[in-house]
Amino acid sequence: MKSTGIVRKIDSLGRMVLPSELRSNFNLKEGDALEIFTSNDMIVLKKYAPADIFTGEMDNLIEYKGKKVSVNTIKELARIAGLKINNNTNLLQDDFELDDPM
Known part of the structure; x- marks a missing residue:
């Protein structure tokens, strides 16, 4: 995982602003959904991509x-x-x- 060097504070409602450069690089638009994952001591955000409606598979x-x-x-x-x-x-x-x- 690569560090961006960007630090953001969380407000009193638990919100954080993703910098426009990151939103642009990852093609994130207003209204896009993000999935939230955790791994050890990390929180990972991923652009939401629905899975197979029958099996939950996310590939192909x-x-x-x-x-x-x-x-x-x-x-x-x-x-x-x-x-x-x-x-x-x-x-x-x-x-x-x-x-x-x-």
Whole structure:
């Protein structure tokens, strides 16, 4: 973890202002949500990124109709639907083959 050298005080309501340079560097806009994590003696802020609605997985997400779904979940749902999936990490049209073609 890299130190920015920036120190901020917390006000009586527990608020702290993130410097505009940091907000700009991390593309944080007014109204953006931040997740708060703790690790030992650290508080870590991370721009909120919703996880897979089925599994909570946060990697390899695809947004569909405003909901996040991971590639792994898509592959599992395709298997349940009777589609054969190649084991490639990228989902391409050629990765799907119907078990019972019409």
